[in-house]
Amino acid sequence: MSTATTNAAEALRERVAGFLARHDPATTARLDFLRARFDAGLAWVFYPEGYGGLGLSQSLQPEVDRLFEDAGAPDNRPWTNGIGLGMAAPTILTFGTTEQKDRFLRPLWTGEEIWCQLFSEPGAGSDLANVATRAVRDGDEWVVNGQKVWTSVAHNAQFAILLARTDPDRPKHAGLTYFLCDMRDPGVEVRPLRQITGEAEFNEVFLTDVRIPDTQRLGAEGGGWRVANATLNNERVAIGGKGAARESGMIGVVARTWREHPERRTAELHDRLLRHWVDAEVARLTGRRLSQKLAQGQPGPEGAAMKLVFARLSQQLSGLELELLGEDGLRYSDWTMVRPEKVDFTGRDAGYRYLRAKGNSIEGGTSEILRNIVAERVLGLPAEPRTDKNPPWKELAR
Structure with a gap:
């Protein structure tokens, strides 16, 4: 960490401590606390001043969130407003007028408007x-x-x-x-x-x-197409590019199942689990690198690759979990029709994870479309031919 970053982090910790001294989480109403946090620039610290931030590096955001969590402060229930926080907000920040940013960003972050x-x-x-x-x-x-x-x-x-x-x-x-x-x-x-x-x-x-x-x-x-593309890039990063701890998420669930059921282990399942574990760790580290890149500007097409990997791994790991569980994996806890606020992969049973993962390769851009984006915009491969007058061999000959 550079000296400038270290100094910024220390100043930020002091700012959070001062804020908490003025707004005791135990006695301040939840919404009042969140509004004050936004106004103090401690919501999105990497956003500009006046819009919930301080214009700092995005790499400092996890530390701020941790300090508030350790103090027992209320959060903005981010799982209920993933589209707002991960897609609408950065798009409004980039393309919105001053009036639009003033009107929408604060109630979006506080969770008053989903x-x-x-x-x-x-x-x-x-x-x-x-x-x-x-x-x-x-x-x-x-x-x-x-x-x-x-x-x-x-x-x-x-x-x-x-x-x-x-x-x-x-x-x-x-x-x-x-x-x-x-x-x-x-x-x-x-x-x-x-x-x-x-x-x-x-x-x-x-x-x-x-x-x-x-x-x-x-x-x-x-x-609209230009604005929508910025939104979609943010969406793919929000789905597949989140930083995470080692062996968290689906790989953590499957690894725990492996440890709890030694009687169902085979050499073939062991080989598959290790391959998926390595893939998950590579994806996690790539996600961290992408997060660091995002701290310097807007997301690029690399987010498509992260979302593509996320979908593949979720489906492979949920299928492997069912194999490890044997007949127990065929049970399904509840078919009651509910309208949930969030998708909870790790808090549900294996059957739910297996079925819900099928949608991962569709939502946020189908895997087929994302492969085209990765091929053309990341790897620089020739674009797919569009007309009969432009056959594949002409594209490849360029």
Whole structure:
């Protein structure tokens, strides 16, 4: 750690100590405490001053969070607002006006306003640029009609990041605009989608004459594709690029199962477990390196690789766990249809993990699409040919 970083860390610890002396977590109301923490720049310390931060390195954030946790301070329940914290907030910070940042960032961080993502549609999932939901200008407002699908936590959300088509006559990537949509508008209807796990964590959302003020347009009219790509990069990092302790997450669950059931061990299972353990450790260290890179700026396409690895490992490890459990792995604890606030992989049974992991290669960008992103944007391989007039051999000959 450099001298400058060491000095910044020490000054930050003193700032946290001073804040806690003025705001006793034991006697300060939870929401008052969180609002004050945001205003003091101790929410996202790597955000600019005035927006919950101090303009410091992102590498200092874990230390700040630890100090508050050790003091028994309330948190902002981040598991209930993953889309808001991991996707909406950095996008608003990058593309939002001063008024938008002032309006949305504070209640988003404190958890007063939960966010969801209105991107995917029945005909526009992996091919997101094929979005058909229309937004038509009406004076100082936009009138939105369409259908979105696979919308996590829409049933709890007050706001959504929304991608809609505003110019059907332009090429599909160029005719999109990005909005901040109030989910409490009377034209918004949320319906649950029950999954293979038995839960309804996702929803479909119908938009009928939903009115959005032009002041809630994020970025330029017709510039939605650029803004959406920044959001998707943040999403992939949020899903697959989190820093973690060694043998945490799914690999920790499977390793514990291995240790608890010596009677079910075989040489082949042992070999597979070791290979997955190494893969998980490499992914963990890569995630830390990516986090350090993010501290210097915006996420790049490397987040796609992390999310791709996360999905593969989750599915492989959940399958291996079932094999280690034998007939016990066939049990499923509860098929009751609930609408959870979060996905809890490690706190549920093996059957849930196995079924829920199937969605990891779809949500946040399908693995097929992410492989293309890694190939073209990370490895620099030739783009996939698009027309019959441009056969593969011509692409490869470039």
